[in-house]
């Protein structure tokens with residue numbers, strides 16, 4: 475072989491070798507900085523903790539377990555079925571997990587995973603900074619139609635301990651996946667109760683019943699198998715679920731049960747809105763002093779069905795829409811951007 479050709483071959487091999495070494499060095503540096511990129515299941519870095527296998531030992535573990543029981547079998551542990559009348563804090567026979575599905579761990583059902591990271595936060599309903607304890611009592615007095623839990627009670631301590639345990643070690647990315655409900659595009663029309671009634675008969679009645687009263691579980695202390703959607707044993711008229719937009723978002727991401735998820739809803743946005751309006755059109759317990767909610771009336775959510783309001787729209791329009799003119803009014807007049 476000619477010397478010239480040999481030299482050029484050698485130099486090419488050198489270039490390749492150097493290139494290879496640079497790549498290896500880059501890989502080593504990347505691995506030391508971001509090792510999760512090299513794992514074959516990067517999304518599995520954080521898992522929802524299991525109440526069966528992941529509880530800490532001792533007192534702490536027992537407190538978390540108590541919080542789990544209070545929220546999954548609420549009527550029995552702090553509701554109308556509790557043997558000790560002193561413990562009957564919630565007023566209806568719903569369990570927290572009837573709305574916060576999979577005991578607060580299902581994405582898109584106002585999950586409690588990461589929730590303790592979001593409090594204290596400003597709350598328009600009370601017009602002040604609220605703690606996680608205040609927020610829990612918001613659901614106690616409205617969704618559960620009951621009494622607030624004393625701040626230092628064992629029950630409150632246990633529920634917060636359970637939520638903190640669920641939130642431990644969660645990343646920003648996972649937080650966003652679990653929080654809140656899916657969005658619902660609002661149509662230009664009011665909700666259509668007749669259409670809602672048809673959807674109810676087709677998609678909901680089989681479990682919740684034609685009379686909306688639900689079906690009680692066999693082991694009667696635990697509560698409902700299919701919870702009621704209206705009537706005396708349902709959430710009261712001051713609850714978030716009694717706002718048609720909020721109920722539509724919950725329904726879109728979670729109902730029909732077992733078929734809908736926030737990533738794969740079954741109903742269209744308009745169907746969810748119409749059936750939400752239908753269930754919220756029935757009588758339910760009244761929250762006392764609801765006129766005192768939202769001391770700053772400008773902060774009241776658009777579909778809050780009870781007054782007073784600081785705008786020219788009727789109670790009917792607040793409840794059933796069309797919501798867009800109300801949203802536009804607050805945007806134009808006060809530069810307040812309302813979404814619900």
Ligand code: HEC
Nearest residue numbers: 568569570572573584589609610613614617654709714715
């Ligand atoms: C009838 C349905 C329903 C029941 C039952 C219910 N909640 Fe809620 N809860 C909601 C809705 C709806 C929201 C969100 C309201 C909103 O967007 O304004 C919410 C929000 C919350 C939040 C705040 C979530 C966040 O991301 O900020 C907490 C904490 C909470 N509920 C705890 C509880 C506890 C504890 C119980 C039982 C004692 C309970 N809830 C029972 C419907 C319910």
Ligand code: HEC
Nearest residue numbers: 571572573677678681699700701702703725729730731749
């Ligand atoms: C297969 C039975 C089933 C069907 C069908 C179904 N649900 Fe539910 N629904 C449930 C169960 C079970 C829960 C409580 C979830 C839990 O505790 O895990 C629930 C909870 C709810 C809740 C919150 C709790 C409450 O009582 O207020 C609402 C609201 C609701 N469903 C509305 C609907 C609507 C609207 C439809 C029809 C679009 C529907 N559901 C279809 C079984 C069903």
